[in-house]
Amino acid sequence: NAGVTQTPKFQVLKTGQSMTLQCAQDMNHEYMSWYRQDPGMGLRLIHYSVGAGITDQGEVPNGYNVSRSTTEDFPLRLLSAAPSQTSVYFCASSTQQGFYGYTFGSGTRLTVV
């Protein structure tokens, strides 16, 4: 089983560029989410989805867009990258109740110069 697959693993962007971080899961999980991890800050929730067609904002949504057209995919879009978005991004999925652990992707390390 692939679990949660994130691409790319590394990315360097120039300020103002746009890009999409891809996330796909093959476990038929209803719930998917995006986190960013910054030194000393733990993981902070950006956006999440409880099913196809349903998304909502987390703690730090500004500068990011998401959509969920299928159960499997949950892409994260940076519309106009800023240096403050330099971070490691994790995608996670779980069953609806989520009481038996969330499965995380391997992360995308993004640098905005």
Next chain:
Amino acid sequence: AQKITQTQPGMFVQEKEAVTLDCTYDTSDPSYGLFWYKQPSSGEMIFLIYQGSYDQQNATEGRYSLNFQKARKSANLVISASQLGDSAMYFCASKRGGSQGNLIFGKGTKLSVKP
């Protein structure tokens, strides 16, 4: 709103000894879950252990156990017989019960195991 506090930015433990990583949580929800994750230097997030708010017994998974003290709102992770491979960041997280709750993380504790 939920909040997770991990007061130990860094910890050292001697190999083969036990270590306790502290976690306190703040929630008014009657139903919630508590999680611990390990993040080695390679960066992946590894699920270790889960405790439900209504569970009567403390959760255990191999060398990991969760010391759950509901009245004190604490959910400390105990690692027995530490190994060099336990050196990593450890994150405590909580989730409100039901389908709408999200996983909220503490800032983490960096554990270093000394040979």
